[in-house]
Amino acid sequence: MNEHDDIDALAALADGDGPAGRSDGSDRTVPADHAGGARHGGGHRDGGHGSLWRRIVGLLLVIIVAAGGVAVGLNWNRWFGDDDKPVVETEGEAWTGNQSTYTGKKNTDTIDIPGFDAITLKAGATTQAVNLYNPEQNTCYFRITLLLADGTQLWQSKMIAPGNGLHEIELTQALAEGEYQDAVLKYECFSMDDQTQLNGSDIKLTLKVIA
Numbered sequence: 001m002n003e004h005d006d007i008d009a010l011a012a013l014a015d016g017d018g019p020a021g022r023s024d025g026s027d028r029t030v031p032a033d034h035a036g037g038a039r040h041g042g043g044h045r046d047g048g049h050g051s052l053w054r055r056i057v058g059l060l061l062v063i064i065v066a067a068g069g070v071a072v073g074l075n076w077n078r079w080f081g082d083d084d085k086p087v088v089e090t091e092g093e094a095w096t097g098n099q100s101t102y103t104g105k106k107n108t109d110t111i112d113i114p115g116f117d118a119i120t121l122k123a124g125a126t127t128q129a130v131n132l133y134n135p136e137q138n139t140c141y142f143r144i145t146l147l148l149a150d151g152t153q154l155w156q157s158k159m160i161a162p163g164n165g166l167h168e169i170e171l172t173q174a175l176a177e178g179e180y181q182d183a184v185l186k187y188e189c190f191s192m193d194d195q196t197q198l199n200g201s202d203i204k205l206t207l208k209v210i211a
Contacts, residue, residue: 090141091158091166111138111198113187118206119146123177126170132157133165140198141190146171148207149182159190180207 112135121128134142141159146169148154154171182204189198 090161090164094164111140111189111200113201113203115203116185116205118208119183119185120208120210121171121175123209123211124174126172126174128169128171130166130169132160132169134160134162136163138162138189139192141192141195143188143190145184145186145188147184147186148180149184161192175207175209177209177211180209183207 114133114135119130132144139162141161143157143159145156146154154173154175155169157166157169160166183206185203185205186200187203188200190196191198
């Protein structure tokens with residue numbers, strides 16, 4: 001290669017016709033300015049998309065956290081408070097009627113159970129006048145059930161708080177006139193705190209059904 005050819009080659013490189021960015025004869029190439037500019041511009045575009053996605057993700061996280069806070073607030077008592085306790089459905093009114101305590105055998109010495117040798121009912125009727133109550137000195141709920149000797153349930157109360165009682169009940173069926181021996185007045189006792197079942201008593205008595 002003569003001197004003229006060398007000058008032409010240098011001129012071609014200066015005009016950009018030669019291999020882009022080859023500066024020192026080595027195999028390492030450096031991107032041309034216009035190519036680098038394109039990549040640089042592309043980098044700016046990618047950064048814009050990334051920033052938009054970060055904003056969207058951040059907004060979604062804020063919505064999720066807010067929704068979670070609302071859900072916890074609405075369900076706090078049910079999840080962590082006293083709402084997990086059974087709902088107590090009570091009945092009865094403050095009792096000022098006749099009160100007598102059962103003196104026979106019972107399953108507990110700490111709960112007073114009203115006692116009856118017999119209950120008088122009206123024949124052919126389901127609505128009956130009674131004297132059923134939970135003594136005020138007790139510290140538990142009563143649930144009272146009246147059964148025939150064969151186990152037929154004639155009536156069952158809701159929870160009755162201490163000091164409350166019932167003047168009237170509704171039987172599941174009317175009874176014919178007569179005496180029904182060995183009927184059972186079943187007392188179930190439940191804690192007033194968490195409705196844990198306590199000892200109770202089954203009292204046998206006679207149902208005197210009169211016209």
